[in-house]
Amino acid sequence: MSGAPDLAGRVADGWSVALTGLAPDARRAGLAAVDDGARTAGRDPREVHRLATIGGPVSADTLEALAGEGFGVLVLATADPDEVRAFAGLVPEVRARVAAARAQAGVRVGTVRSAAVRARRRPGIDYDAIPASLADRAVEPGDAQYGGVRSNYLRGGSPGLVLRPRTTAEVVDALAYVRGQDVPLGVRSGGHGVSGRSTNDGGIVIDLGALNSIEVLDEATRRVRIGPGARWGEVARALHPHGWAITSGDYGGVGVGGLATAGGIGFMAREHGLTIDHVRAVEMVLADGSVVHADETRHPDLFWGVRGAGSALGIVTAFEFEADEVGLLGFAQLTLDASDTAGLLQAYGEVVEAAPRDVTAFLILGPPRRGQPAVARIMATVDSDDPDTIIDRLQPLADIGPLLDQQVVLTPYPGIIALPDPGPHQGQGEPATRSGLVEHITPEFAQAAERFLRSGATYFFQFRSVGGAVADVPPEATAYASRSANFSAVASAAAGAAWTRRGTRWPGTSAGSTGASRPTAVPAGCSTRTRPRRCGGCAR
Amino acid sequence: MTDYGHDLRFGSFITPANAAPQQVVAVTQAAEEAGLDLATFQDHPYQPRFLDTWTLLSYVAARTERIHLSGNVLNLPLRPPAVLARAAASLDLLSGGRFELGLGAGGFWDAIAAMGGRRLSPGQAVDALSEAIDVIRGVWDADNREPLRVHGTYYQVDGAKRGPAPAHPVGIWLGAYKPRMLRLIGRKADGWLPTLAYLDSLRDIADGNAVIDEAAAGAGRDPRAIRRQLNVGGQFRTASSDRLLAGPPEQWAEQLAALALEYGVADFMLASDDPQALAVFGEQVAPAVRELVAAERAR
Ligand SMILES: Cc1cc2nc3c(=O)[nH]c(=O)nc-3n(C[C@H](O)[C@H](O)[C@H](O)COP(=O)(O)OP(=O)(O)OC[C@H]3O[C@@H](n4cnc5c(N)ncnc54)[C@H](O)[C@@H]3O)c2cc1C
Numbered sequence: 001m002s003g004a005p006d007l008a009g010r011v012a013d014g015w016s017v018a019l020t021g022l023a024p025d026a027r028r029a030g031l032a033a034v035d036d037g038a039r040t041a042g043r044d045p046r047e048v049h050r051l052a053t054i055g056g057p058v059s060a061d062t063l064e065a066l067a068g069e070g071f072g073v074l075v076l077a078t079a080d081p082d083e084v085r086a087f088a089g090l091v092p093e094v095r096a097r098v099a100a101a102r103a104q105a106g107v108r109v110g111t112v113r114s115a116a117v118r119a120r121r122r123p124g125i126d127y128d129a130i131p132a133s134l135a136d137r138a139v140e141p142g143d144a145q146y147g148g149v150r151s152n153y154l155r156g157g158s159p160g161l162v163l164r165p166r167t168t169a170e171v172v173d174a175l176a177y178v179r180g181q182d183v184p185l186g187v188r189s190g191g192h193g194v195s196g197r198s199t200n201d202g203g204i205v206i207d208l209g210a211l212n213s214i215e216v217l218d219e220a221t222r223r224v225r226i227g228p229g230a231r232w233g234e235v236a237r238a239l240h241p242h243g244w245a246i247t248s249g250d251y252g253g254v255g256v257g258g259l260a261t262a263g264g265i266g267f268m269a270r271e272h273g274l275t276i277d278h279v280r281a282v283e284m285v286l287a288d289g290s291v292v293h294a295d296e297t298r299h300p301d302l303f304w305g306v307r308g309a310g311s312a313l314g315i316v317t318a319f320e321f322e323a324d325e326v327g328l329l330g331f332a333q334l335t336l337d338a339s340d341t342a343g344l345l346q347a348y349g350e351v352v353e354a355a356p357r358d359v360t361a362f363l364i365l366g367p368p369r370r371g372q373p374a375v376a377r378i379m380a381t382v383d384s385d386d387p388d389t390i391i392d393r394l395q396p397l398a399d400i401g402p403l404l405d406q407q408v409v410l411t412p413y414p415g416i417i418a419l420p421d422p423g424p425h426q427g428q429g430e431p432a433t434r435s436g437l438v439e440h441i442t443p444e445f446a447q448a449a450e451r452f453l454r455s456g457a458t459y460f461f462q463f464r465s466v467g468g469a470v471a472d473v474p475p476e477a478t479a480y481a482s483r484s485a486n487f488s489a490v491a492s493a494a495a496g497a498a499w500t501r502r503g504t505r506w507p508g509t510s511a512g513s514t515g516a517s518r519p520t521a522v523p524a525g526c527s528t529r530t531r532p533r534r535c536g537g538c539a540r
Numbered sequence: 541m542t543d544y545g546h547d548l549r550f551g552s553f554i555t556p557a558n559a560a561p562q563q564v565v566a567v568t569q570a571a572e573e574a575g576l577d578l579a580t581f582q583d584h585p586y587q588p589r590f591l592d593t594w595t596l597l598s599y600v601a602a603r604t605e606r607i608h609l610s611g612n613v614l615n616l617p618l619r620p621p622a623v624l625a626r627a628a629a630s631l632d633l634l635s636g637g638r639f640e641l642g643l644g645a646g647g648f649w650d651a652i653a654a655m656g657g658r659r660l661s662p663g664q665a666v667d668a669l670s671e672a673i674d675v676i677r678g679v680w681d682a683d684n685r686e687p688l689r690v691h692g693t694y695y696q697v698d699g700a701k702r703g704p705a706p707a708h709p710v711g712i713w714l715g716a717y718k719p720r721m722l723r724l725i726g727r728k729a730d731g732w733l734p735t736l737a738y739l740d741s742l743r744d745i746a747d748g749n750a751v752i753d754e755a756a757a758g759a760g761r762d763p764r765a766i767r768r769q770l771n772v773g774g775q776f777r778t779a780s781s782d783r784l785l786a787g788p789p790e791q792w793a794e795q796l797a798a799l800a801l802e803y804g805v806a807d808f809m810l811a812s813d814d815p816q817a818l819a820v821f822g823e824q825v826a827p828a829v830r831e832l833v834a835a836e837r838a839r
Contacts, residue, residue: 423559 005030009037014049019066020077031070046112049073056083063094068101110135117142122160122202124183130163131173137164137210148424149207150199152191153253156428157199159186166210168317171285174206175315179287187315189228190255191425194433197311198258208257211317214238222323223280228257228316236414244323245413247272250362250379253420260319261310263480265488267331267381267416270360270468272324276307276480277473281320284313291317308479330382330390331409331416337402338365338376341450342443347400348378348463349441353486357468358383359393365453365461374453375404385410433492437466437485452491460492542749544764546806548833550826551578552818553612553771553811558591563813568600570815572607574822579604580612580642580809585619586651594619594627601635609635612771612809613644613715613733617657617665621672622697625679629706637708641676642733644715645669660694666720668694673712673728680705713769722748725766726755731807735771736784745770745803769807770799776820789820793828800833 008015015034019027035045051073052066063074076087102109110132120142121127130138139145139162149162160183163174178185184203191198191209199205211227214235222244226235233252239245247268249259264275272278281295284306292314294303305313338344348363355361361380368374382393390408398406409415438445441463453461467486475481552571556564568579579600583593597609609631614624624641632639645665646652653659660668671692678688682703690697713731716722717738725732732752739745745768753763774785774792781787784795799805808829810821 421559 005033006037006040009034009039009043009045009048010041012048014051014073016051016053018053018077020053020055028069043115044112047114051075053077056080056087058087058090060090060093060097063090064097064101067094067098113140113142122183124202125160125181125204127161129177129180130161131177133170133173134163134165134177137166138162139164149205151425151427152188152193152196152199153425154192154194154427154431154433155196155199156430157186157196157205158201159199159205160202162205162207164207164210168211168283168285168291171206171208171211171315171317172289172291175285175287176289178204178206179289187257187311188255189257190231190253190259190420192251192254193258196430199427206315208255208315208317216242217320222325224321224323226256226319226321228255228260228319230256231420232256232259233414233417233419236417237419239323240412240414242323243325243327245326246275246278246321246323248275248417250417252417256319257316258311260321261306261308261316263308265464265466265470267329267360267362267379268324268326268383268413269464269466269470270355270357271383272326273469273473274466274480276478277469278321278323279307279319280322282306282310282316283318284310284316286314295320304477305479308481326383326413328385328410328412329416330384330387330394331411332378332380332382332390332394332397333405333407334378334380334394334398334403335405336376336378336398336400337404338374340401341365341374341376341453342446344376344401345441345446345449345463346443348376348397349446349487351396351400352465353440353467355393355396358389359397359465360468361397361465363463365449365463366459367453367456376401381416429494431492431494433490435488435490437482438463438487438489439485441487449489458491458493460490462490464488464490542753542763542804543801543837544766544768544804544806545837546764546767546804548800548826548830549577549807550822550829551580551608551807551809552576552821553580553582553809555813556581556583556591556593556596557589557813559589561591564591564596565600565603567813567815567818568604568607571818571822572604574815574819575826576607576818576822578608578610578640578807578809580610583611583614583644584648584651585615586648586655597639598631598634601631601638604638606638608638608640610640610642610713613642613713615646615652616643616669616672617646617652617660618655621675621695622679622700624672625676626704628676628710629680629704632706632708632710633704635707637706639706640711640713640731642713642715642731643669643672645721658694662718663720664694666724668692669714669721670724670728671695673724676712678702680710711767713767717744717748719751722751723755726752726757726761726763727759729766731767731769733769733771733807733809735811737771737773742799742803745799745805749804767806768804769809770805771809771811772796773811776817789824790828792821792825793832796825796829797832797836800829801836 005015017030031050034048038045038048050071052071053075056076056078066074078084117140121140127140139149150159151157165171165174181204184200186198186200186203186205188198188205188207209229212229213227214230215225217223217225231252232248232254235256236245236252247266248264249266260275260279266275281293283293285291292299294306296303302313306316310316336344352361359380359382361378364377378397380394380397382390384390464487466488471483473483475483554564554567571579581593581596584590585592593611593614601609628639628641649659671690671694675690675695675697678690679702682705684702687699688697688702689699711730713733714721714725714729715733716725717734732748749768752766756763756766772785776789777787780791785792796808812818
């Protein structure tokens with residue numbers, strides 16, 4: 001805003017004035033009027049930037065003097081490229097002189113947030129101490145961008161501060177700062193975490209979304225380096241032109257960071273194992289701020305733990321993966337009548353276990369709708385581009401119950417990993433989710449699952465096939481121990497459902513769960529409230 | 541049933557959603573890569589989920605090289621015509637003659653009023669659009685030394701300086717369905733740009749053409765000065781069908797060729813944000829339509 005400096009002080013973010021023909025006294029009076037206007041409106045005068053437009057030629061002395069008066073933005077009025085270059089040439093010197101003068105005077109450098117924003121700050125966070133490298137991109141509750149970063153995919157959140165580092169060094173800065181703040185910390189990559197720990201209420205979130213590069217390191221060994229903030233849908237699209245893919249989850253919005261530190265049960269699990277089984281090395285920042293590289297030989301214990309329990313060990317800032325060669329896939333969506341839920345589930349279990357590894361299937365049950373039969377939806381991938389093989393593989397799955405609808409397509413991997421929904425996460429509330437690993441779908445388990453579903457306790461009950469290549473990796477090789485399971489079961493419910501409380505038994509698991517430590521209960525690591533130590537495949 | 545003999549152009553009609561701004565840019569670049577001639581964007585300045593279309597046009601102009609760009613169509617009530625004319629000329633100059641001016645009278649008056657715009661009746665809006673075209677053409681008429689004066693009911697320009705002239709003759713295309721608008725097109729515009737889905741049947745195109753042709757003749761213009769355009773939607777499928785634009789590319793080509801030869805349509809804008817569909821449209825459908833139409837015209 002130019003002219004009326006008092007108005008700028010009261011309502012604007014900056015006062016812009018052309019200095020040509022303006023007497024020094026008038027200039028200083030203007031600056032004072034900005035300050036007065038700001039104070040009248042209950043603002044901190046530092047909230048208002050001062051911009052000066054000057055005619056050339058100028059000297060470093062002039063610029064330094066103007067900066068000393070409070071002009072933080074100095075603009076040269078010219079159409080002559082040489083004058084622009086000369087002006088730019090002065091900048092480093094002017095910056096250095098101003099920095100030295102400020103250091104001597106003890107001036108804090110940074111933008112002062114408005115009183116309205118400061119009023120919404122949360123206790124326990126020293127906002128003034130946010131490192132300079134992170135301050136500009138930090139988001140706090142009063143900021144306009146807050147709505148876009150507060151929540152994750154499934155849950156609403158109200159963190160007191162979201163830090164958005166762009167580099168490993170900035171992650172180190174962020175952790176150094178966070179160590180001094182007595183509030184909860186959440187680490188977020190793609191924000192699809194099921195536990196909700198990637199957002200919080202009144203704490204700090206380190207959002208790694210900007211560390212999202214995808215880079216091929218070596219064509220011959222299919223080695224790729226991927227930042228935790230990349231999404232699996234983007235990864236699928238970036239690797240596809242090379243004829244490669246990394247088995248991930250079923251949804252392209254899920255972040256690399258959360259999935260590749262936990263497990264990664266995807267559409268090619270039985271053929272290619274878990275996502276963590278493709279991790280060859282990580283770069284991570286530990287709680288003390290040290291940056292370490294871990295692989296089979298360097299910090300092997302850390303490398304063991306990061307594959308399954310990474311979130312308990314530090315912040316991964318880059319992953320190195322070995323991708324697989326993947327061509328066209330058969331992808332089927334089948335809808336079956338699940339009136340005989342237990343029978344269908346048991347048949348599903350038998351068919352999947354008997355199927356060759358090129359078949360991976362997910363089965364989803366929802367509660368029966370009024371007046372309609374319960375239905376099961378199966379999504380199945382066949383790693384083959386031969387239509388006859390695909391049909392051969394799918395037929396047994398289509399035969400496990402009355403088939404209501406079917407669709408089969410031949411598609412490259414990106415075709416089944418949808419791109420993320422654009423825009424910020426809109427999660428709300430506190431949905432509850434429990435997961436567990438199941439060795440076999442026994443008749444007892446199937447019946448318990450049917451009762452559980454019919455009780456209306458869950459709106460989403462899914463059974464994914466694992467086994468196959470997942471079980472080739474010895475249990476002690478990674479922190480994902482429950483390798484012998486053939487199925488991963490996940491149930492979701494609205495907030496507060498009684499069965500989701502800690503310690504509640506997974507329905508009917510006495511006959512088949514493989515939770516390594518507590519075979520008859522939900523694996524401890526999968527609680528939404530506890531830390532995921534050795535969390536066997538829980539979807540976080 | 542008229543073929544106006546226009547060269548055929550194929551374009552895209554892309555949603556300017558602001559949720560993932562760069563995705564819109566990427567789709568526009570995909571349209572260019574697919575060999576399409578035009579990338580066009582709807583303009584609803586009162587819609588908070590959309591990027592401001594003018595800003596988007598300026599931005600994608602800098603991120604593309606060959607493709608022509610247009611609003612489809614710009615909302616006149618919220619874009620004062622004298623400024624719009626200079627903005628259009630500027631973008632045409634900056635982009636090397638790649639800008640076209642799709643323009644509409646405005647329709648969602650509650651939303652326009654909520655943005656501080658003036659509420660007009662549909663009839664008034666047509667008159668306002670007519671005045672706006674006079675203003676715009678007057679500003680572009682840079683060789684004319686006389687200050688521009690337009691004393692309209694809705695727009696007044698009183699002695700404004702003229703210029704700049706755009707880099708190429710920028711087409712003024714109007715989105716229109718009703719006779720008053722069609723007559724305005726016949727008198728003053730360079731293109732008629734309706735959306736197929738809003739027409740009751742293909743007959744509407746023939747009927748609209750007749751109204752435009754008559755108004756053009758009445759104004760001493762050649763009806764061939766006005767391009768007939770169409771926003772289309774559809775699905776690419778492996779199996780052909782008897783529906784319009786629901787089938788394999790060959791079926792699309794035959795149907796679009798018929799629209800060109802029998803209804804005079806020369807510009808086809810595909811409403812799609814899917815790069816794959818745009819690629820099929822640009823790489824398979826467009827050449828096939830051109831071939832069919834050229835063969836038929838040569839007979
Ligand atoms: C729609 C949907 C579909 C899903 N599909 C699948 C699926 O098919 N298969 C499957 O296995 N899982 C699936 N999941 C679960 C998902 O894999 C996990 O929730 C995963 O943790 C999400 O990763 P994220 O980076 O998006 O999550 P975030 O919420 O960002 O992170 C989740 C947790 O991981 C930890 N973390 C994140 N980044 C890092 C890092 N860089 N270093 C250390 N720890 C970190 C943090 O503790 C964080 O709280 C799905 C979830 C959703 C919501």
